Amino acid sequence: MKALRLVLVLASILCIRPADAWAADAPSGDFESAVKALNGDSYDDKIAAIEALGALADGRAAPVLQAMLDGHLAALPDQSLVISENGAYRDALTGAILNDVKADDLSDITINNRVRGVLDGVLGQLSLKSPDPDARRKAAQAMADRRTPGAAEVLRAMLAGETDASVRSTVEAALGTLDLLSPDRSRRLAAIAILAGSSDPNVKGQLERLQDGEKDPELRKAADKAIASITFRLTLINVGANLFQGLSLGSVLLLAAIGLAITFGVMGVINMAHGEMIMLGAYTAYVVQEAFVAWLPPTVIGLYLVVAVPIAFLATGLVGIALERGLIRFLYGRPLETLLSTWGISLILQQVVRSIFGAPNKEVANPAWMTGGVDMTGGFTLTWNRLVIILFCLAVLGILAAVLRYSRFGLQMRAVAQNRPMAAAMGIRTGRVDALTFGLGSGIAGIAGVALSQIGNVSPNLGQGYIVDSFMVVVFGGVGSLWGTLLGATSLGVVNKLLEPYAGAMLGKILVLVFIILFIQKRPRGLFALKGRSIEG
Numbered sequence: 244m245k246a247l248r249l250v251l252v253l254a255s256i257l258c259i260r261p262a263d264a265w266a267a268d269a270p271s272g273d274f275e276s277a278v279k280a281l282n283g284d285s286y287d288d289k290i291a292a293i294e295a296l297g298a299l300a301d302g303r304a305a306p307v308l309q310a311m312l313d314g315h316l317a318a319l320p321d322q323s324l325v326i327s328e329n330g331a332y333r334d335a336l337t338g339a340i341l342n343d344v345k346a347d348d349l350s351d352i353t354i355n356n357r358v359r360g361v362l363d364g365v366l367g368q369l370s371l372k373s374p375d376p377d378a379r380r381k382a383a384q385a386m387a388d389r390r391t392p393g394a395a396e397v398l399r400a401m402l403a404g405e406t407d408a409s410v411r412s413t414v415e416a417a418l419g420t421l422d423l424l425s426p427d428r429s430r431r432l433a434a435i436a437i438l439a440g441s442s443d444p445n446v447k448g449q450l451e452r453l454q455d456g457e458k459d460p461e462l463r464k465a466a467d468k469a470i471a472s473i474t475f476r477l478t479l480i481n482v483g484a485n486l487f488q489g490l491s492l493g494s495v496l497l498l499a500a501i502g503l504a505i506t507f508g509v510m511g512v513i514n515m516a517h518g519e520m521i522m523l524g525a526y527t528a529y530v531v532q533e534a535f536v537a538w539l540p541p542t543v544i545g546l547y548l549v550v551a552v553p554i555a556f557l558a559t560g561l562v563g564i565a566l567e568r569g570l571i572r573f574l575y576g577r578p579l580e581t582l583l584s585t586w587g588i589s590l591i592l593q594q595v596v597r598s599i600f601g602a603p604n605k606e607v608a609n610p611a612w613m614t615g616g617v618d619m620t621g622g623f624t625l626t627w628n629r630l631v632i633i634l635f636c637l638a639v640l641g642i643l644a645a646v647l648r649y650s651r652f653g654l655q656m657r658a659v660a661q662n663r664p665m666a667a668a669m670g671i672r673t674g675r676v677d678a679l680t681f682g683l684g685s686g687i688a689g690i691a692g693v694a695l696s697q698i699g700n701v702s703p704n705l706g707q708g709y710i711v712d713s714f715m716v717v718v719f720g721g722v723g724s725l726w727g728t729l730l731g732a733t734s735l736g737v738v739n740k741l742l743e744p745y746a747g748a749m750l751g752k753i754l755v756l757v758f759i760i761l762f763i764q765k766r767p768r769g770l771f772a773l774k775g776r777s778i779e780g
Contacts, residue, residue, distance in 0.1 A: 297365035317349035380413040395421040439469035484623040491629040493736025494636035498691035500713035502684035515586040518706025520685045524692025525701040527555040545610035555689040563685025604700035
């Protein structure tokens with residue numbers, strides 16, 4: 244009698260057939276007979292077996308029912324059931340691996356939409372009792388989204404015994420969305436009070452629909468206050484999300500511009516091929532990824548990105564040195580010729596890459612440790628790949644600042660930047676410094692390409708989207724200044740993202756450009772200008 248009463252309660256909750264409507268050969272409360280009955284002659288028999296398994300609250304039922312829902316449950320000629328998993332088979336009752344089963348021996352257990360609906364409901368019911376808090380949260384939310392009749396009572400019963408604070412919060416919110424449709428005025432009012440603390444845009448939409456159809460002035464007033472509260476909270480969340488996106492964009496701009504700031508600051512060269520150095524770095528990451536996939540075991544593929552960073556730095560650095568030694572050193576003091584020649588080199592590099600890799604985009608996958616993110620409130624996700632890029636960018640800046648400050652090469656480079664004739668008179672080989680400086684700037688651009696490959700596809704035109712922004716960052720921050728480049732990139736990235744929701748992406752960029760033009764009229768040397776006799780003169 245106790246088992247029968249439990250089944251009747253579950254039937255009323257899930258809006259399923261009562262026990263007395265089951266087929267004559269319906270299973271008993273025993274797990275084994277209920278599983279065997281999943282291969283019933285009719286859909287009604289299968290539904291009865293599914294309901295009986297749900298009523299047992301047996302942990303073994305969930306994988307069997309999930310396999311049935313996924314189409315992986317089949318029957319042998321002796322009517323025993325097996326679960327197929329990637330070409331292997333195991334017994335549905337015991338979970339034991341079956342080695343002597345052949346696919347030709349199996350007959351599929353068919354289901355229809357009605358059976359799928361019952362399976363969804365029962366699986367959700369079982370998930371509510373899962374020891375995993377995350378599974379309970381998802382089950383409660385899914386039950387509220389489906390608006391299953393009787394779901395509110397199930398969630399109320401669950402709330403009474405739930406001890407996990409995060410699960411309770413989810414259940415309360417799910418119960419509140421269901422109670423908004425309750426005919427009971429007091430429940431609707433209590434639901435509005437609960438949902439007023441939500442940060443979910445969907446909850447705001449439900450409250451707006453309630454407000455539109457509600458005639459009770461007190462309920463309308465409560466809904467209006469709740470909507471205002473959620474709107475304010477969502478506004479703050481959007482600002483926070485835009486700030487994160489702005490920092491992410493700023494880190495990308497910093498990586499793209501920092502090499503340009505070095506070469507432009509020391510050598511005075513407007514390198515229009517700087518974007519192609521970024522592109523070469525991105526393709527280096529793609530080549531390293533493909534090499535790992537082809538020659539190394541899957542367990543170490545995630546390390547390809549760590550290997551790609553120094554390889555990209557060396558490869559693009561060598562290309563930069565070759566470009567400086569083979570062309571640019573003959574054009575010092577002729578800015579127009581330098582600009583045109585590097586622009587021509589950029590077109591050549593793009594065509595070379597198209598000839599080798601083809602014009603279509605190449606995908607560089609995120610390693611497992613950079614995949615996913617943290618779901619914040621209000622639908623905002625803090626993605627690992629962008630967070631890693633921000634930290635990586637700061638690390639590169641710190642290492643570069645240390646090299647320029649404490650190394651012999653850094654001292655020579657600063658001397659050449661501040662007073663080239665005096666540095667040459669002191670015995671510094673300025674030509675060698677120029678070549679290594681250009682190689683350093685190109686190598687950092689290659690590292691930027693590796694980072695960009697983690698947030699978008701790799702194409703021959705990749706660098707073209709960043710060359711103008713990089714020059715704006717350098718001019719705004721101060722030519723040759725690392726800290727000016729940091730502040731300029733961060734400022735432009737954040738301002739761009741804050742303007743986009745209101746002005747659009749294109750108009751936002753135009754407004755930023757206008758601001759920079761006006762700014763350099765007042766401060767032509769940028770935020771942080773280098774000091775030195777030749778510079779100041």
